[in-house]
Amino acid sequence: MADALQRGYSAASDLFIEMEAAQYTKTGQAACGDDVRFMTVEKENRHLVALSDGLGSGVKANVLATMTTSMAIKFLESNVPMLEAVEIIMDSLPVCEVRKIGYATFSLFDFRLGGKARISEMGNPGYIHLRGTDEISPLRDEQIVSSHWPDREVRKCEADFRSGDRIILCSDGVTQSGLGVRKDMKFGWRRSGVLKFAQERIAADPDISARDLSAAIAHEALYLAPGGCKDDISCVVCYLRHPRVMRVLTGPPFYKEHDADYARKATLGFDHVVICGGTTANIMERELGVKVKVKLSDMRTSGGLPPIGTMEGVGIATEGILTLGRVLSALEQMRPPEREPAAARAILERMMRHDRIEFVIGTKVNESHQDPNVPQDLELRRSVVKRIAAALEKNYRKKVTVDYY
Amino acid sequence: MEKVKVEICCGTACYLLGAANMMDLEDQLPAEWRGRVEVEARTCLELCEKENLGGAPYVRINDTEIMAQATPEKLTARIGELLTEAE
Numbered sequence: 001m002a003d004a005l006q007r008g009y010s011a012a013s014d015l016f017i018e019m020e021a022a023q024y025t026k027t028g029q030a031a032c033g034d035d036v037r038f039m040t041v042e043k044e045n046r047h048l049v050a051l052s053d054g055l056g057s058g059v060k061a062n063v064l065a066t067m068t069t070s071m072a073i074k075f076l077e078s079n080v081p082m083l084e085a086v087e088i089i090m091d092s093l094p095v096c097e098v099r100k101i102g103y104a105t106f107s108l109f110d111f112r113l114g115g116k117a118r119i120s121e122m123g124n125p126g127y128i129h130l131r132g133t134d135e136i137s138p139l140r141d142e143q144i145v146s147s148h149w150p151d152r153e154v155r156k157c158e159a160d161f162r163s164g165d166r167i168i169l170c171s172d173g174v175t176q177s178g179l180g181v182r183k184d185m186k187f188g189w190r191r192s193g194v195l196k197f198a199q200e201r202i203a204a205d206p207d208i209s210a211r212d213l214s215a216a217i218a219h220e221a222l223y224l225a226p227g228g229c230k231d232d233i234s235c236v237v238c239y240l241r242h243p244r245v246m247r248v249l250t251g252p253p254f255y256k257e258h259d260a261d262y263a264r265k266a267t268l269g270f271d272h273v274v275i276c277g278g279t280t281a282n283i284m285e286r287e288l289g290v291k292v293k294v295k296l297s298d299m300r301t302s303g304g305l306p307p308i309g310t311m312e313g314v315g316i317a318t319e320g321i322l323t324l325g326r327v328l329s330a331l332e333q334m335r336p337p338e339r340e341p342a343a344a345r346a347i348l349e350r351m352m353r354h355d356r357i358e359f360v361i362g363t364k365v366n367e368s369h370q371d372p373n374v375p376q377d378l379e380l381r382r383s384v385v386k387r388i389a390a391a392l393e394k395n396y397r398k399k400v401t402v403d404y405y
Numbered sequence: 406m407e408k409v410k411v412e413i414c415c416g417t418a419c420y421l422l423g424a425a426n427m428m429d430l431e432d433q434l435p436a437e438w439r440g441r442v443e444v445e446a447r448t449c450l451e452l453c454e455k456e457n458l459g460g461a462p463y464v465r466i467n468d469t470e471i472m473a474q475a476t477p478e479k480l481t482a483r484i485g486e487l488l489t490e491a492e
Contacts, residue, residue: 278416278449294415294446299428306415307428307446317448321417368418368453368461376421 015113015163016243016355017047019397020211021236022218026057026173027228033061034171034234037069038397041077045113048076051236053124053171055103061232064093068104076110082120082156087148107169109238117161117238122154125175125191128168129159132206133199136165166213167238168198173231174217178224189224209244210237211352243399246354248347250276250320251362251381252283253405262405263287265360266314272354273315274347276324277381280362281309281317292317303341316350318343321369322376324384327351331391356399357392359385363404408443409487411480412465416449419462427462427477434481442484 025032033056039048050073054064068089075085093104105123116139119127129136138157145153161167170191179188189197194217201208201216208216214237221233245268253262263284266273275281281292292309299307305326306319326344330337337348351357361382369378382404389400413419413427431444452463452471459473464480466472472483 278414278447279451281448282451292448294448296431296444296446299413299444299446300432302428304425306417306420306424309446309448319415319417319420319448322420366417366454368416371418371453371461373460374418374421378417 014243015240016399017111017113018210018239018241018355019047019049019236020209020214021051021234022211022214023235024173024218024222024229024233026230026232029058029232031059031062032234033057033065033232034173035062035065035069036234036236037073039073039077040397047109047111047113047238048073049109049169049236049238050076050106051108051124051169051171051234052104052106053173053232053234055101056098057232061104064104067093068106072106072108076108082154083144083146086122086152086154087146090146090149090152105171107236109167109169109236111161111238111240117159117167119157119159119167119169120154121157122152125170125172125194126155127157128170128191128195128198129161130166130168130198130202131162131164133202135195135199136160161240163240163242165240166198166202166210168194168213168217169236169238170194170217171232171234173229173233174221174235176231177221177233179230181225181227181230185224189221194221209353210239213237213239243355244272244353245356245358246272246274246350247358247360248274248276248385249284249360249362250280250324250385251366251405252277252279252364253362254364258405259283260287262360262362268315270313270315271350274350275311275315275317276347277318277320279366280320281311284311284314284317288314290314298342301342305341305343308343308346316346318347320366321378321381321384323347324381324388325379328384328388328391331388331395334395351392351398352396354398356401357389359389359400359402361385361402361404407491408441409484409491410467411442411444411484412447412450413444413475414450414452414461414463414465415446416451416453416461418453419450422461423474423476424462427464427475427480430477430480433477434484438484438488441488 021036050069052065052068054061107124108120111117140158176188178185217235294309309317392398464472464475
């Protein structure tokens with residue numbers, strides 16, 4: 001049990017790639033004309049991203065972009081030669097009645113942990129590779145042209161993608177933002193503007209997550225074009241680093257004599273620990289000698305879930321199964337944390353900030369939950385956590401471990 | 406005069422069986438009691454698993470007295486009695 005956890009934790013020294021995207025849809029359109037797709041090929045320790053900008057905007061562009069990313073990521077996964085993949089994609093895209101062409105740009109990122117990153121681009125702004133705030137040039141950079149489509153050049157690069165590096169992919173909605181609107185940006189924000197902005201953000205916050213950096217770039221692009229989003233905006237950031245580990249402890253251990261050992265798992269640092277469950281919090285209070293404090297204002301504004309407590313130096317403490325149930329539904333439906341009641345939101349926000357989420361589950365069943373007077377079906381902690389783990393891995397590309405006590 | 410201390414259990418069973426209605430108890434108390442009652446939330450008082458205590462939701466008053474099947478009305482009435490006794 002403890003060994004399993006130890007192994008899980010020592011594996012935290014392995015590298016983790018955080019891949020996140022932020023998007024805004026062109027004002028007035030029902031669908032985003034850009035599409036982003038991620039894939040992890042577990043057995044090869046390989047991580048893939050496809051970003052495509054479909055011709056035009058709205059639903060039609062969305063169809064083109066989605067077809068492109070779906071095909072491209074499948075071809076990448078299957079190691080189909082790039083030229084062949086591009087030709088199949090181009091031959092398959094429906095032709096626009098207005099423009100008489102079928103067209104969607106793409107940027108593809110293919111990285112195997114411990115190896116080099118391969119980036120292929122057609123029609124999108126050139127990728128940005130940053131090591132800290134330094135821009136890194138590719139190891140190899142070549143152009144390939146299809147005989148079927150001589151006007152479509154594909155750029156193929158290989159990059160030395162190391163721990164701490166970031167790669168940024170954008171649609172032209174980002175680099176052309178501000179174009180025609182701002183006098184100081186005759187040609188829009190441009191790739192150079194995105195680069196400078198990313199460098200400034202990283203200088204101010206060297207550990208900024210891919211999630212926050214992609215959101216900041218997309219938001220800046222939106223901000224630079226006052227009066228609404230002029231084109232679909234998409235920004236992807238891939239960030240290679242040591243994983244940020246968070247631990248969720250929930251439920252009392254089956255054997256009381258394991259309480260002390262269990263409580264020691266909560267010593268990972270305040271921002272990285274969540275205690276879920278009243279009895280669990282009581283065990284922590286007893287074993288670690290730290291009281292749970294609940295602010296009165298949090299009692300009043302807990303939004304339908306019991307309030308959050310804090311254990312100084314340990315972590316936050318929430319109620320157990322109702323809160324985890326709410327976290328589960330938000331993760332499964334991919335609802336943004338900010339719309340959730342305070343306790344669920346606090347857990348979700350922590351989950352989003354971390355890469356590896358370790359659950360430590362005490363398996364003792366709380367008999368009071370089986371009381372027929374309780375007006376709600378309460379699922380078993382174990383099954384809720386299993387589903388949370390699945391949603392975190394599938395929808396948010398997190399690494400999850402579950403250990404039982 | 407000492408304050409009346411009220412600890413509301415926010416464990417799952419208590420919360421579902423009525424503690425949720427007591428989260429804003431302090432706002433519901435008469436204005437003249439202000440400053441004389443201290444309301445706190447507790448992660449779990451671990452009373453629901455003990456038999457013969459009367460049933461959730463539980464509230465602990467002045468560290469020793471347990472109120473079972475607590476409601477805002479019952480609790481307000483009891484706080485009133487304790488405040489009167491203390492006067």
